[in-house]
Amino acid sequence: MVAVLRSVIRGVGAHLPKRIVSNEDLSKIVDTSDAWIQERSGIVNRHIADETEKTSDLGAAAAKQALVRAGIDPIDIDLIVCATATPDRTFPATAVRIQSMLGVTKGAAFDVQAVCSGFVYGLTIADNFLKTGQSKRALVIGAETFSRILDWSDRSTCVLFGDGAGAVVLEAQPQHGTRNDRGILATRLRSDGRYEDLLYVDGGAGSTKTVGHLRMNGREVFRHAIQKISGVIEETLVETGYAADEIDLFIPHQANKRILDGIAKKLGVAPEKIVMTLHKHGNTSAASIPLALNEAFEAHRVKEGSLILMEAMGGGFTWGAVLARW
Incomplete structure (x- = not known):
């Protein structure tokens, strides 16, 4: 090879x-x-x-x-x-x-x-x-x-x-160029600006000249999150030929426990494979996945050869997934 x-x-x-x-x-x-x-x-x-x-x-x-x-x-x-x-x-x-x-x-x-x-x-x-x-x-x-x-x-x-x-x-x-390689195996990124007004900050240097505050339509964000994240995860798995039950650790963006539970249920990911830290840290936006990965590492939940799936959705909307082997 x-x-x-x-x-x-x-x-x-x-x-x-x-x-x-x-x-x-x-x-x-x-x-x-x-x-x-x-x-x-x-x-x-x-x-x-x-x-x-x-x-x-x-x-x-x-x-x-x-x-x-x-x-x-x-x-x-x-x-x-x-x-x-x-x-x-x-x-x-x-x-x-x-x-x-x-x-x-x-x-x-x-x-x-x-x-x-x-x-x-x-x-x-x-x-x-x-x-x-x-x-x-x-x-x-x-x-x-x-x-x-x-x-x-x-x-x-x-x-x-x-x-x-x-x-x-x-x-x-x-x-070697196979799905058993170490490292990042597949990535998928998506965005859809039609949903900008569901999660945004009402300020900016180029508009209001202020920093602004975060605004969110929580009900609509929740509705879109499970559908969009599940879809991009499925695409990532299809690319590599893995099934959801082959994932060793599911490390999602830590936004809301109900969203995480909904995605895991839709994909068929076992609860014990989910790394959840939002009870300790809240939603730390771009920091949430590496914070959760770090916690899994320190708890010896991630080992050489572990297959890790990371995913997130944020304002924009933006969303995506990364599949990697430790």
Whole structure:
């Protein structure tokens, strides 16, 4: 079999702000309760960045841990992709700031804005750079400070989100070109701008000249999520010839427990294969998948050879899936 280049995951890392805000804490500032939040989302706690913590700080900390675990020096990284909807500044890219913080001086660094799907988009973009030989080692980071764009008087949204960051180190390695290879085996990305007004931020430098706040039609987002995510997962599995019951770990975007349960049921994924962290972290947007992957790694749930399915849907709508072997 002719060798091909695959993007192999060499290391994973994560970072969460120290401050933890519980449902009980939120009930003191908005008309809600622990029972109400848990029933509708499955969330119990979330981490909130303090005034001194920027998105780049969270992302750099996660990246450093991933690099240490990978045994790779930052100077050997030649691509940094940061998925974020809450950048430090309008420009430069948060990825460039992280690049400087890590001491990386070669290659390219840029942000990807696909909201909650950002990490899946980032993995797909980095994979294309690596498997074509344009880059050798990449950092893909999901980092968010969503607390900065929440309307803390809107109980339907402010209870759902949190801050955090996760990262993986990818390295191009020759493989046999079969579905049993290590690394990223298949990716699928989708978007449909007709649904923009169902999940968005009501501000922007090019429109209102303000940052704005997150707005969401939760009922409609829920309805679209199960259908669209299930569809893109099925496409990804068909490409590789795998069945859903062959997946070792299902690592979804941590948006809502009811959505995760609905997708797993529709696909026939066993509950014990689902990595669920939203009760601890809330919805951390682009950071949620790498945070969940990191938790699975630290719990020894992911091992060499594990077949991992990652998926997400975010504002836009954007959605996608990545199938990889650890």
